Amino acid sequence: MTTLPPSLDTIEELARTAISDLPPQFAVAANTLVLRVMEFAPDELLAEIGIEEPFELTGLYTGIPLTEKSSFDQPTEPDAIWLFRRPILDEWIARGDVDLSDLVTHVTVHELAHHFGWTDADIARIDRWWE
Template identity: 65%
Template sequence: MALRAVEALPPDFASAARDVLLHVVDLAPDDMLDDMQIDDPYTLTGLYDGIPMTEKSVFDQPTRPDTVWIFRRAILDEWIERGDVTLGDLVTHVVVHEFAHHFGWSDDDIAAIDEWWT
């Protein structure tokens, strides 16, 4: 589902998204949760880890690839709790949200065009 969401991005965005590693795991690793000061791994459904395109420079030497993390069990937990969206829609929203950060959009920018996040 996550890969389909990336493939469904508009062509200009899909092209840029191909340079990002898409990593789907059950839950966020403990070190990631610690860094973000999150106690409950079920509250984090996705994360962009990298330098947004709007902040990159040709002089930057990347130390690791930009990565979008998708946390499967956290998404399933939210889907069950919500009960008002399809699993595919929820996965798509999480994936698009995280890739939007790669494109340089803030949470406020995303919320301005997607009422889901308000």
């Protein structure tokens, strides 16, 4: 029996489930973000944020956090959450003790935290990763 690793579509589905499971006041706003799921972060993106090893980056938020937005902002691209399949799977395998859906939820919520300007206490109410 051959077992294939989870696909890009599977990671996206898990992330969309994590977003839809948020409290309604966050889920509505979170659904306005673009969700990009890729094998790895593009080289130019890694260079821009100063990361040399692509396996180090499981997710990223790009955009202007809600706590910093102004009506004068002229965005050139929509706010987005990026998830990187291979680094997520690498972490999942290395941990060996966490469900893939929990890991994808953790990465997704962490990136949403950047968008919403959430504090650690806010994140703890939604994502009890360390318990």
